[in-house]
Amino acid sequence: MRLSIVTTLYRSASTIDEFCRRIFAAAETIADDIELIVVNDGSPDDSLDLVLARQRRDPRIVVVDLSRNFGHHKAIMTGLAEATGDLVFLIDSDLEEEPELLLAFYRRWLQNDCDVVFGVQEARRGGIVERVTGALFFSFIDVLSDEPVPRNLVIARLMNRDFVRALVRHRDREFLILHLWQLTGFRQVPVTVRKLSSSPSTYSLAMRIEMAVKYLTTTSTRILHLILYAGIAIFALSLVTIGFFLTRYLFSGIGVDGFTSLIISIWFFGGSTTLILGIIGIYVANILSETKRRPYTVVRHIYRAERIAAAGASTVHRLQRDRAIDSDVPR
Structure with a gap:
């Protein structure tokens, strides 16, 4: 079985090394063929340099370097379009969701009654103001949207190839990825997870209002x-x-x-x-x-290391490709 792990980089310099170590340790217990796809969403720190240095030691890492910051959800879709695994595990690299969730999700997936296993927070994090505004955000959307939005979702999810193939075929240029997850369908089952950080969400009130407006005006009639x-x-x-x-x-x-x-x-x-x-x-x-019909992200380089056996030796080659990711072309 080939396992793809997809994550994104944005101000991730303090966590990316530990994340790679822990996610590979978890993945190696369930799969022999592993690739880690890391999408650099225009991170202003040295996250890209750190992950490229790690790639020189571990060619299983594929780095997708976007030309600028396009946003978290679009970076995720770009990474999913590059994934080639029979199973694809999506998770953030900030360690608020434990990389070891892969094992719990895989055990649930082995019951063979679902196509996707996704995480749901046991309780919303943050203070009273954040929890109240979060509740108002979802209530506002529920009243005005065509379909209710699942509450307290996290990014972490384990998906089979059929689901990922259907997901990246969506042609939306402006979207919230949680809506695409819901719209794609298939058999999806939740698993309760705990986020380790109790710090406030990086989504401010203004960003939540912007997300609500974008969601409603792109999905609701x-x-x-x-x-x-x-x-x-x-x-x-x-x-x-x-x-x-x-x-x-x-x-x-x-x-x-x-x-x-x-x-x-x-x-x-x-x-x-x-x-x-x-x-x-x-x-x-x-x-x-x-x-x-513009591409929703533009890729500056893809750093992909391939092991090539020659005369009993192993050489690592880095391939750099300039191209635009367009969801109209299924992968």
Whole structure:
């Protein structure tokens, strides 16, 4: 069995050596043929140099160096597109999720009733503010999205080749990977895990709002239906209001001050129109991004070491390829 392990680099200099040591130790107990795919997502520290130094000692490491920072989820999809294993284990390299989770996930996968084993936190980390904003984030999405979003997912998951092949065929340019996991389907089973770090999440409130907007405007049509319903409600309310003031004027002679009613009407309808056009504008912007068909990441180099036997000796060659990763081309 060939096992691929996929991870990403971003400010990972302090953890990458220990991560490699522990993940290989775990992987060697279940597979003989192993590759570790490390995607450098434009890390500003010396993470890339450290992993390249380790690759010179261990040719099982494949390093995908992106041309800049494209974002965590897009870097993950790039790494998954490079994976060739019968099983693919995805995990972050920051050691908040233990590399030894591979063994627990593999034991669960051996029960032969699933295609994916994924991790779920036993409890959300962080302080009261972070937990409250996290709960509001998911509640907001649940109300406005077409489908509910699973709570407390972690990155760590073990996937078979069929699932990975189907996952990387998605053509979305703007996405949250948890939605693609859910959309891809297959038989997925959860395993409760514990994140070791109790430090606050790296996702700030602004980033969570941005993620929520991106998720909703790239996956949900419910908002567009709500806009239609809001327009109908505003129209109906205006008819009722006009009828009320007209009736009061006819039967009691009490009119409405023209300036006050005019300004209120302008503010109300102007604000409503601006809000609706803004929402529709986000949808249009997403459509524009998708129709451009740009690659969602650009790879500067792929460092792949291959053992080549020649005259009884083993030589390590590094191959560097310039290319763009495009999810339209299945791997």
